[in-house]
Amino acid sequence: MKKKLLTHGKLYLYPAAVLFWLGVWAFLAWRIGQELLLPSPAQVWQSLCALAVTADFWQTLGLTLGRILAGCAIGMGLGVVLGFLTGVSRVLDIFLRPLVSVAQSTPVASLIILALIWLRKESVPVFAAALMTAPGLLHNARQGIAETPRELREMAQVFRVKPGRQLRLLYLPQVLPYVLSGCAGAIGFGWKAGVAAEVLSLPRQAVGTEIYHSKLYLDSPALFAWTAAVVLLSVLLEGAVKFALGRIRKGKEVRHD
Amino acid sequence: MIELRGIKKSFGEQQVLRGVSAVLPEKGPVALRGGSGSGKTTLLRILAGLESADSGEILGLDGKRVSYVFQEDRLLPRATALENAGIACEKSTARQWLERFGLGDSLNKKPDTMSGGMRRRVALARAFAFGGDVLLLDEPFNGLDADNIAVLTKETARFAQNGPVIFVNHGNDLLAPVHEIVIDGK
Structure with missing residues (x-):
């Protein structure tokens, strides 16, 4: 009963919080009174509606989404494979650590500029999203391997279990929860890095390119509208990933029972 | 020797x-x-x-x-009795040993749904199936x-x-x- 009340409370609080901050935004925009510095929510909404009726808007969103999802998929795949390998090989772990540290501590803008020199501009957002998602997944997969009980590793050693079977029966079930928990966060990072890369690399038909042009032409409502579209898409994407992961987890539990 | x-x-x-x-x-x-x-x-x-x-x-x-029955059962928690017993041998061999230890009707059960005695028998079947x-x-x-x-x-x-x-x-x-x-x- 108590839990139900709390859940209901939360349900009412979320829209209330959104409305509160929209109110703060509207108040500040009214006080400043300059569309260039801070457009009001209504002006941004109008701009977003004007954009949303064009096919170009949806095409641009779709292409950005495709680039960033491709980057996230590459980064996640790479991270999980390297996490597995560094989890089972101490030598490889030591060798890769400096590279991972450099990737994690180098400002993403520097890496994007470097990528601009190395790659075609359409590939830069893919690269940036991959680079931001891989280290987190690598860390999670490695941790999952490290947490595999020693007793079970010894059992596999005694019974000379083939590597493929060890992977499927011993390590994958152990690593999967760690990887799943890292996925939603990784997509968030990849999304931000991907859009930032688009702003710097300006590929054809990209949200980042539109944000850059809005800034260039001092079109603040359009800048806010594209940003709002990015935020909405990011929230939807993260929600979809969480939902999918929840289904995977639930499916595993049901099969487990 | x-x-x-x-x-x-x-x-x-x-x-x-x-x-x-x-x-x-x-x-x-x-x-x-x-x-x-x-x-x-x-x-x-x-x-x-x-x-x-x-x-x-x-x-x-x-x-x-060397085949080993550990003091603890050391079964894979997400694997079935058949997968556990057959971790290092053919499934048919594992099935035979599980049946010999009275687990013929529990081949697809996972460790957390088995009693302590059943888990022990799976561990024994695994060791004998390995040979x-x-x-x-x-x-x-x-x-x-x-x-x-x-x-x-x-x-x-x-x-x-x-x-x-x-x-x-x-x-x-x-x-x-x-x-x-x-x-x-x-």
Whole structure:
């Protein structure tokens, strides 16, 4: 009963919080009174509606989404494979650590500029999203391997279990929860890095390119509208990933029972 | 023939094995005796290749496949009884051994839905299904009822006709041993 009340409370609080901050935004925009510095929510909404009726808007969103999802998929795949390998090989772990540290501590803008020199501009957002998602997944997969009980590793050693079977029966079930928990966060990072890369690399038909042009032409409502579209898409994407992961987890539990 | 020569093992300051020497028979049951904490399990682990001795040597074990019933069941939590028992052999072999231990109708059960006795039988089935040249048994009776103790005794006797079975079992002997290794732990 108590839990139900709390859940209901939360349900009412979320829209209330959104409305509160929209109110703060509207108040500040009214006080400043300059569309260039801070457009009001209504002006941004109008701009977003004007954009949303064009096919170009949806095409641009779709292409950005495709680039960033491709980057996230590459980064996640790479991270999980390297996490597995560094989890089972101490030598490889030591060798890769400096590279991972450099990737994690180098400002993403520097890496994007470097990528601009190395790659075609359409590939830069893919690269940036991959680079931001891989280290987190690598860390999670490695941790999952490290947490595999020693007793079970010894059992596999005694019974000379083939590597493929060890992977499927011993390590994958152990690593999967760690990887799943890292996925939603990784997509968030990849999304931000991907859009930032688009702003710097300006590929054809990209949200980042539109944000850059809005800034260039001092079109603040359009800048806010594209940003709002990015935020909405990011929230939807993260929600979809969480939902999918929840289904995977639930499916595993049901099969487990 | 397997020969142990002056096996010593310490964990930090604590010396567990103080120079164990023995010549094991080609086949037959071998009882490993000693008080609690005397190092019996440590010696089994050394024989299984899971620990290395600080000094001493083991002769005649190279290239031999060692099967081991651990003190704990050590089953994969997300794998079925059949997958656990068949982790290192054909599924048909694992199925036969599970049936022999009375688990023919529980092949697809996972460890968390089994009783302690059932999990023990899966661990036994895994060790017998693997086969090997040497069988190590550490407290194999844990959680078994009289019927399954009889099955285990029979199968162990059968294994012992072809290779050595080294067992630790407080209380009753699994089989009348043809040899004993006594570890005093002092």
